[in-house]
Amino acid sequence: MPAPDASATARLAVFAPLENLGRAETISRRLADAISLGLLADGEQLPSEPELAAMLGVATVTVREALSELREQGLIVTRRGRGGGSFVRTPEQEQTAGHLRRRLRDLTVADLRDLGDHYSALAAGAALLAADRASPDDLDRLGEAAAAFADAAGIERRHHTDGRFHVEVAAAAQSARLTREEIRMQTEIGPLLWLPGADAHTQQQLDRQHREIVAAIAAEDGERAARLARRHVDEAIERLVELHLGLVAPVDTEQ
Known part of the structure; x- marks a missing residue:
């Protein structure tokens, strides 16, 4: 099914x-x-x-x-x-927080920013095309995806619904290649992006950003949709960089 x-x-x-x-x-x-x-x-x-x-x-x-x-x-x-x-058979928490933190610690700030640049460009391009190509059904799916994130309980569920939102934006761009690349990026960096967690303020901010992206796509305002999607990703990368610096700082101090 x-x-x-x-x-x-x-x-x-x-x-x-x-x-x-x-x-x-x-x-x-x-x-x-x-x-x-x-x-x-x-x-x-x-x-x-x-x-x-x-x-x-x-x-x-x-x-x-x-x-x-x-x-x-x-x-x-x-x-x-x-x-x-x-x-x-969906795996149980295959990647524990400890495993993800070790993976994050092994990356450099340059690695994270490079990943962020790639993901930001992908998200912005998908949003730009979605504003031009999204059908009424696509807009309904985007609205449902944004609402699912707002209603999600727990970090794992919010992580999945955030990822699904971005996949639906790419799908609304009517590009199978973009959608596959979005899926690949979600599995590569998505779990890391949620390592810092999200307090109530950040959750509200992410919820607002999702809805603003949907509104811009619905209004066929591609430039605004792309700008909002880029900012959404860039801010997530900055939170991840801050966490990374906190993880490596003790090691740097001892050296």
């Missing part, structure tokens, strides 16, 4: 034909990213191997290899017999 809050455009990006055919690791990574972000729901049955091969434009044996890798990662389970198939 499809994830109830995933737009058709976002899901099509997951199952679009591969740019480089015959790469099982590309398939497994794309599906793993979609599972991590919640675009494929826990317990959802994947298409059959022949169906996946046709959708992705690869041989069935390549799909079989990719699914085997996902099983080893614990991201899908396969059941035989009537009603069988491959089913999504």
Whole structure:
């Protein structure tokens, strides 16, 4: 059963034909990213191997290899017999706060700013195109995604709903490539962005920014939508840089 809050455009990006055919690791990574972000729901049955091969434009044996890798990662389970198939298994808190902090500590400020520049440009470009291309259904999805964040309880849920909001902006740009890149960025940097947490003031600020981005897209004001999306990402990166500096400061002091 499809994830109830995933737009058709976002899901099509997951199952679009591969740019480089015959790469099982590309398939497994794309599906793993979609599972991590919640675009494929826990317990959802994947298409059959022949169906996946046709959708992705690869041989069935390549799909079989990719699914085997996902099983080893614990991201899908396969059941035989009537009603069988491959089913999504969303991992429990796979990356603990401690693991993420170690990962953040290993990065440099230059790494974070480089990631931020890439993500900021991506978010701004998606918002700009969405303002020009979004359909009424896309606008409804964006409004629902913004509302889901406002109603989310707990850091993990807010992290997921924030990520889904950005994926929906990219999907509203009507670009499968942009949507896939947004999904990739969410899985690469999204968990880190929520390490600093969010107090009530920051949550209200993020909620307001989401709604302002949606309003600008609905008004077909691409320049404003892009500017707001860029600021939204830039401020998140600055919070992450501050946390990073706090983590490495004790080590620097001892040296």
